[in-house]
Amino acid sequence: MPIHTRNRANCSVFALFLVLMIFNPVSAQSPVFACDVNANPALSGYGFCNSSLDVASRVGDLVKRLTLQEKITFLVNKAGPVSRLGIPAYEWWSEALHGVSYVGPGTKFSSAVPGATSFPQVILTAASFNETLFQAIGKVVSTEARAMHNVGLAGLTFWSPNVNIFRDPRWGRGQETPGEDPTLSSKYASGYVQGLQQADGGDPNRLKVAACCKHYTAYDVDNWKGVDRYHFNAQVTKQDLDDTFQPPFKSCVIDGNVASVMCSYNKVNGKPTCADADLLAGIVRGQWKLNGYIVSDCDSVDVLYNQQHYTKTPEEAAADTILAGLDLNCGSFLGQHTEAAVQKGLLKESDVDKAVSNNFATLFRLGFFDGDPRKLPYGGLGPKDVCTPSNQELAREAARQGIVLLKNSAGSLPLSPSSIKSLAVIGPNANVTKTMIGNYEGTPCKYTTPLQGLAASVSTLYSPGCANVKCSSAQLDDAKKIAAQADATILVMGADQSIEAESLDRIDLHLPGQQELLITAVANASKGPVILVIMSGGGMEISFANDNAKITSILWIGYPGEAGGAALADVIFGQYNPSGRLPMTWYPQEFVDKVPMTNMNMRPDPATGYPGRSYRFYTGKTIYTFGDGLSYSTFAHNLAKAPKLVSIPLAEDHTCRSEQCKSVELYESNCKNLNLDIHLRVKNNGNMGGSHTVLLFSTPPSVHNSPKKHLLGFKKVYLGSQMEDIVKFKVDVCKDLSVVDEVGSRKVALGSHVLHVGSLRHSLSVTV
Template identity: 60%
Template sequence: MKTGIATTTMASLPQTIILFLLLLGAFAQARDPFACDSKDVKTSSLPFCKVSMPIPNRVTDLLGRLTMQEKVRLLVNNAAAVPRLGIKGYEWWSEALHGVSNVGPGTKFGGAFPGATSFPQVITTAASFNATLWEAIGRVVSDEARAMYNGGAAGLTYWSPNVNIFRDPRWGRGQETPGEDPVLAGTYAASYVKGLQGNNGDRLKVAACCKHFTAYDLDNWNGVDRFHFNAKVSKQDIEDTFDVPFKMCVQDGNVASVMCSYNQVNGVPTCADPNLLKRTIRGQWNLNGYIVSDCDSVGVFYNTQHYTSTPEEAAADAIKAGLDLDCGPFLAQYTENAVTRGLLKEADVNSALANTLTVQMRLGMFDGEPSAQPFGNLGPKDVCTPAHQELALEAARQGIVLLNNRGPSLPLSHLRHRTVAVIGPNSNATVTMIGNYAGVACAYTSPLQGIGNYAKTIHQMGCEDVACNDDKLFSGAINAARQADATVLVMGLDQSIEAEFRDRTGLLLPGRQQELVSKVAMAAKGPTILVLMSGGPIDVSFAKNDPRIGAILWAGYPGQAGGAAIADVLYGTTNPEGKLPMTWYPQEYVSNLPMTDMAMRSSPNRNYPGRTYKFYKGPVVYPFGHGLSYTNFVHTIASAPKVVTVPLDGHRHSGNATISGKAIKVNHVRCNKLSVGLQVDVKNTGSKDGTHTMLVFSKPPAGHWAPQKQLVAFAKVHVPARSQRRVGINIHVCKFLSVVDRSGVRRIPTGVHNLHIGGIKHSLSLQPATLGVIKS
């Protein structure tokens, strides 16, 4: 049975009105030019308006025409107009985490743009392990963003994606991230950014921003908040965990912006640290774009962290560190005085503005009429299109993870399960499904509506909300389960439990949810299926070990079409293919583990368990990468090298290149084309077609600073029932088979690396080339 994409519309408007609004494309108010309006003969002929000139020359010309008072008012997110030069005011702050969002003042829904396609929350989309999907979502989001910009409803600078590591399972913003693995997060970042920014050379469709740099993953826990937190991080953990996604975002994704975070790192606010901003992001990684503060970060490190004695010193420290734009008023208020007092040079201000103005010019904002530019034809007709909504549904399907399937109990049968009890505080969820940093969805399909497309439903909430503070509604839920052929409990969390500025206190289901699940399962006539909505992991050991609970699904926050996707998986229209992008820990894991401890590696002598699958060795509820299918896949390695020679730079000496001959510094290696190629045959031995998510891990040679294992590659392959497909994998040796020593130096361990693909293992020996045969 084919499910409908949506049945509940935005703001409960009738479908006819929605269609009418979406057809208003030709009548939507077109945006006036931001600058260089051809009708303004005084300004349109100025050199900075000449599209034929190189952008650096145009920027230099414009900077030479601005007064200091005008310059400082351009250093903030609500940049002021410069009427005498024909430049309008601009709001830099828009968001597009998983669809155009109304968080931030740059975007307004209403009129010709009542909503935008709301894709699954990032943690759910990450579970697809599908880089092609991530880029496709980025392309759709940027189409809709450009359309809204053309209609005067949005900006062109989007402070997304969030690529912080999901280090602690209690973090309220973990839902916004691509999970706990740095390579997964970095690949997501580069893919989504490419989709957003387009493939038009140095020109930008929209400007993306990777945030929040760096070691930012605590909002408000046990009296410690992000505005006061000093993250004490080793050089080793910075290099091999926290900075990896940002480096990949800049170097592989060519992102146009990076945002620095609220917290301090080792005693220095990130937005005032030249080592992080000027030397790392812009120097080592060669950012082609601008650096922006998280909102009010400069004010926070002056007013809250008391990092400087005067506000002028704070403004000067930020700009000299490499900050180009302040989300907030601080730099507009204090930068001019900082220059007057000699704390800052006007050349420093010019350098900051050159970076932001360059991005605006790459976006075409100084090229005259938007309608005459690339993407100028996009309008309301290009928002919430059927194709876009279908992609939101497909993304949700790919991100759902089948955690348990006893019996098997899933998929449900049209013939045997004609009546379904749909129970739980998230059973008829709509807004809950889109998580945070979302906008106004085009339309919703709740789980109840999705299941209703397959079977007759009996609906009972069981709890008034996810807090589930009492059992008043339990009896109705229990009675429904007694009557139905199957029972689906849709439980979990929402933004009242985990959100920005709201970290969780534990990992269990809130309130009396667990009690409801167990009592319903005990009474149910047919199979009981538990569906979980959440951003973070939940300890559902009770359900995993309960023989009356036939299957467990994790849907994350599955976006506007989440209910349709859940139903498709429940009834087998879609064969589940998602894999967990984070470890699901038992509740005991966090009982003695402060969120404030940033160390990644375990420390037995201080009873510290370590973090993420790479370093934690204790019991788990479900491991990183876990996810079942309705069929069975078997791997066979068709071809793979057993020995790979690591070519050394001929200008280096062996004493500098190695530690006791066991690990070679990456910067002493000719990395350019050094990769390992594998061919893997994937056979579907079951009776159902399926898409396999293949994860490749490497276990490096034993060493006190190496992880237990690390993700080095992943791939998707569709394999029809009882057939076989060959998958090619390339592993970049320097990027993915290296590890980081205690000094923060990335090295390639020589010796045997064990590659793990599903249940098979391949041993690969990395050996340094003999120096005598290395050519310069």
């Protein structure tokens, strides 16, 4: 979901809103809620205000009391009010991508709650490969959101997370996503959603806050060489759609039980996603059984009519989207045109009832119709529960776990504060604040910049080297001078929202401006080891640095959140052993020179020289690949338990009993409880304890243009020096050892599957 107001006609209104917020801060106030029986005792007689009834009964009672015009007010994000029924206006649009955000009108900060914990941007959190962490962050964010709701500063419906696949390194919004891999993205999606939503006690009919998985689907072009998201038609094969783009959304709904899915701006194979009944009613609501509401990206119903010209009239656009399965319009379009669509016979009032019922059901699960939330579960939460020391420590820990060590020459890192008496800190991102938190941000509790984090341990000399990341003219003299004096040099370079952002895709992968010149000049002048730190969402073309012996270490720190500088210092000075792994491939510039961003195909095409995308299919050269990441220790893997053969049970009359098959369809009868145990003995052979990220991959048989390899699962394990432990994976044969065929059907691939962790290989034969 974009910050649409930044990019469209409403930008001046948004800017004015920010100015007013700065000069007229909102103090704490009463929360917004319905069924205030203390103010209006008559409400106690309404069924929808009776919290002892089930959700469906309460929804039905409410909908039958509303006029068509009143119902239509609940089809848009600025919903209601219906004063005669004690229902106030409600703003659906709040954001919580990596902390409670001020983006969207539903949430604001004030003197009562001046900031919230700002975790690393999602791409860095994903690099931790830690499902427990994903969920823990979600729990903290929802606690802070509820605390803010109780003092009238936040809504209950948050349009996060972004689970789109990071298909192309130029995409400005890749920073918001969990990366390029469907398995990692799926596990992040379900984990973060569960952390946000799960109510105390685990009642599925209750929500702590309501999450939303976006942008559905195959959405990852914002603005590239004149092609924008409002007009882009993603041409996607059935195989790529079901194999790559859909799994995170499926996991959101089925595994995470997410309360909402947001359809995207773009067309998929010629049809706007928000008007595609197959994608919405058919898959999200039908196949996956969404328990919640489907919302449009902001103004996307307006976009499909006014910019994509998908329908001839606005009434047709309103009717098409609601009939396709859309329940809520971020924007005003459905509020303006739905009644006319009903009057013209394009839509029945019962269709409107169906949509608003899904919206109301979500609000009932949130307790919005249960009276004053301060007297309900979570009612004790307030400003004291925001920016707590433990929440801020989790932000630091999340950044530490995600930081990826990409290069480390012998004797370089970690630095010892006892032997490093002075440190040169150089670069346009060395002392930044807001850059560290990326987009869809909130006001953080506080900032610790890289310079501040490093200066807390040793004496530092500082030079920015460039005025900003665009680095139009590098100031080399001061930077070279302090590098020549210091015992070690830290260069903090990379990007910010002026380089990669919503509505801003990159054209190339090079470090901006004269950054490369600055890095090379400083490295040549430095007296001691040179550590290059890249702050960015996407990968950078840094072959020159990887190949330069003077640059002894390279770290990628994403956009590391409010505590990023402290986390970086923890890693550099060896207080934390790095364990992050890249959640996306880093390509050389030659990749983007040859491959249009608009080509959605994941698989290579030898006939045209198209190299494919992501580690699963890409056939060209890389700088770093998915899963790369070093440690200060060395870890050994040995197989403790793994079968060599698994047989798929088939019915007596199945054709594959008499014919040789390359794969078999997935049926509940032959997939039930078909799980394998894979146990690995992992030992830390190093002198330093630390966490280790274990990635289990499989290379399937070469059938149906299957991936070269794909991720089955991942675990995070802490091991002290010379310690070992058993890491256990449970492999679901039908889910994990299946591939998607050319027409989008998932099948178990028969033949030899090679399981691997690092250099360890194990062959598993799948037969019938």
